[in-house]
Amino acid sequence: MSLPYSKKLIELFVHPKNVGEIPDADAKATEGSPACGDMVQLFLKVDPESKRIVDIKFKSYGCASNIATASIVTELAKGKTLEEAKQITWKDADAELGGLPPTKIHCAVLAVDALHTAIENYEHQHGLLKEKVPTTKEVVINRLKHVIDPRKGIDVVRAKTLKGVEVQDGVAKVYLNMREDEEFANHIKEEIVERISPLWDIKVVEVIFSNE
Amino acid sequence: MNVYLDNASSTRLDERVVEAIMKTFYEDIALPLSEFVHTPGQRVKELIEESRKKIASFVGAESSEIIFTSGGTEANNLAIKGIAYARAKKGKHVVTTAVEGRSVLDSVRRLEKSGFRVDIVPVDRYGFVDLDALERAVSGDTILVSVQMVNDEVGTIQPLEEVVKIVKSKNPETFIHTDATYGIGWIPFNVKELRVDLASFTAHKIHGPKGIGALYVKKGVSIEKQMDGGYAEFNLRGGTPNIHGIVGFAKAVEILSWDEVEKVRNLRDYLYKRIISSIPEVVLIGPSDFSRRHPANLNLSFKYVEGESVVLYMDMKGVAVISGSACFSRGLEPSYVIMAMGHSHEDAHGSIRFSLSKYNTKEEMDYTVLVLEEVIKSLRELSPLGGN
Numbered sequence A: 001m002s003l004p005y006s007k008k009l010i011e012l013f014v015h016p017k018n019v020g021e022i023p024d025a026d027a028k029a030t031e032g033s034p035a036c037g038d039m040v041q042l043f044l045k046v047d048p049e050s051k052r053i054v055d056i057k058f059k060s061y062g063c064a065s066n067i068a069t070a071s072i073v074t075e076l077a078k079g080k081t082l083e084e085a086k087q088i089t090w091k092d093a094d095a096e097l098g099g100l101p102p103t104k105i106h107c108a109v110l111a112v113d114a115l116h117t118a119i120e121n122y123e124h125q126h127g128l129l130k131e132k133v134p135t136t137k138e139v140v141i142n143r144l145k146h147v148i149d150p151r152k153g154i155d156v157v158r159a160k161t162l163k164g165v166e167v168q169d170g171v172a173k174v175y176l177n178m179r180e181d182e183e184f185a186n187h188i189k190e191e192i193v194e195r196i197s198p199l200w201d202i203k204v205v206e207v208i209f210s211n212e
Numbered sequence B: 001m002n003v004y005l006d007n008a009s010s011t012r013l014d015e016r017v018v019e020a021i022m023k024t025f026y027e028d029i030a031l032p033l034s035e036f037v038h039t040p041g042q043r044v045k046e047l048i049e050e051s052r053k054k055i056a057s058f059v060g061a062e063s064s065e066i067i068f069t070s071g072g073t074e075a076n077n078l079a080i081k082g083i084a085y086a087r088a089k090k091g092k093h094v095v096t097t098a099v100e101g102r103s104v105l106d107s108v109r110r111l112e113k114s115g116f117r118v119d120i121v122p123v124d125r126y127g128f129v130d131l132d133a134l135e136r137a138v139s140g141d142t143i144l145v146s147v148q149m150v151n152d153e154v155g156t157i158q159p160l161e162e163v164v165k166i167v168k169s170k171n172p173e174t175f176i177h178t179d180a181t182y183g184i185g186w187i188p189f190n191v192k193e194l195r196v197d198l199a200s201f202t203a204h205k206i207h208g209p210k211g212i213g214a215l216y217v218k219k220g221v222s223i224e225k226q227m228d229g230g231y232a233e234f235n236l237r238g239g240t241p242n243i244h245g246i247v248g249f250a251k252a253v254e255i256l257s258w259d260e261v262e263k264v265r266n267l268r269d270y271l272y273k274r275i276i277s278s279i280p281e282v283v284l285i286g287p288s289d290f291s292r293r294h295p296a297n298l299n300l301s302f303k304y305v306e307g308e309s310v311v312l313y314m315d316m317k318g319v320a321v322i323s324g325s326a327c328f329s330r331g332l333e334p335s336y337v338i339m340a341m342g343h344s345h346e347d348a349h350g351s352i353r354f355s356l357s358k359y360n361t362k363e364e365m366d367y368t369v370l371v372l373e374e375v376i377k378s379l380r381e382l383s384p385l386g387g388n
Helices: A007-014 A064-077 A082-086 A090-096 A102-125 A137-144 A185-196 B015-027 B032-036 B039-058 B072-087 B102-113 B131-137 B160-170 B243-254 B258-278 B307-316 B336-340 B345-349 B362-382
Strands: A027-033 A038-046 A053-061 A162-168 A171-176 A204-208 B066-069 B093-097 B117-121 B142-146 B175-179 B198-202 B213-217 B282-284 B297-302 B351-355
Touching: A007 A064, A007 B307, A027 A102, A027 A185, A038 A064, A038 A102, A053 A064, A064 A090, A064 A102, A064 B307, A082 A102, A090 A102, A137 A162, A137 A171, A137 A185, A171 A185, A185 A204, B015 B243, B032 B039, B039 B066, B039 B243, B066 B072, B066 B243, B072 B102, B072 B142, B072 B175, B072 B198, B072 B213, B093 B102, B093 B131, B102 B117, B117 B131, B131 B160, B142 B160, B160 B175, B258 B282, B258 B297, B258 B362, B297 B345, B307 B351, B307 B362, B336 B345, B345 B351
Parallel strands: A171 A204, B093 B117, B093 B142, B142 B175, B175 B198
Antiparallel strands: A027 A038, A038 A053, A162 A171, B066 B213, B198 B213, B282 B297, B297 B351
């Protein structure tokens, strides 16, 4: 049998490493969505002194490549400082796995994005940003491009579920073109809060549904 | 144990079919066009006509109404484009459904590019064509309506009798084509009783060989040939006839047994009952009224897990199934059929199709459930969405 996957990928698919959650994680990030068919959730525990990743775990909803790439990315990041871990790219994951089929590259990108977002979230939450750029409407919209509307299978910005954004005095208000009682409303709200609340100067995230 | 449950894609050849085909490899070496010059040519011609008769008789047609093709895809292309180009002067409107196979949908899209108007009728939650929408779609210039007999992904048996009634009462001039590739041999089908004008068939879903199909074209219905350069098949489909395939197709039809269909139906029901009693949070995709569902088809979506992982894992344990997941399909879109039925992206991504045949056994079903239980449990433990 010749599946288009390396032996290592298959091995990590069947016996993934670093699987699970870290209940008292210092940072976490979710990339992708079940609506897209791929989702990675990543948890970090960071040593506050050395800024080394002392523990990293993931959960995955996705294909074999998704599970294997999340596994390899967590292996690559474990023990590294945040600065070192930021240098990990999807190409590193791809190389470690012995090459992914072209249609599966996005799985490696997703896992690496989850790592980078988790690190970014940690830096925001722990005052480690080199340059504290104030959160603007554009910053919020960019982050919302990673929140999927499960009804449409695309992000809330492209799906036009997002009606508007306001940012003022540490309060981010996100207006949606959907009613609060609609299916997935709560799910979308949670994801928006998870995406925006780690930003260093954001104290409150309000998700406002449409009454129409 | 190895269990093959992807029979809606293709089935294992019946030994009797293999035997019939093997004979042709050694004994039937001539081309039928040589019928006027030598005996070997006459013999091949006779074999083709005998086979045509058997297949025609099985679907209630006359021999002259059956054109051999390379399979269902070519039959669908020939039917749709053949009618459209032959009748373009009478009208330029074609109607089909959202859950047809690619060869039908891509053919009508091709027609759209050539200036035809196309209406794609939606389906309901179970995959049944919306008959009201169909009625609204048919108009004075509708030259063709194509509605499949059975969907090979979700098993929905379309109400063809009602489709024909609605279409013909709205416009008696409209021709009706049905892609019956996953239907014949599994569900009683008679072109005359149904009053369809064209129907596509293929051999490899009924334990016949791959690469051979047929198109039924009702007597008096004109189609424009899509392949130039040959006069075979009543000058409607040129090319050297696939004598081995034709003989194998006819043999596959000849040995079909309704008792075996019932055996498969019971096995499918057994598999379904065992799965839903062993695994929680399973969504049935397709008709819940199993009398309106293909007897060998089961399509289930397992909450919190993605289909390709399930498929790959099961394959490692020796069980072959397929998924409507986007990852599996190489494109990045989940099954358009399941999406057209109004299911969520998640249900489409997590869907697994189990399609059986007469070669499957109860022991295989037990093994499949055992493997499935382990695979779903393992993947749900990994899933951020829960399920454990």
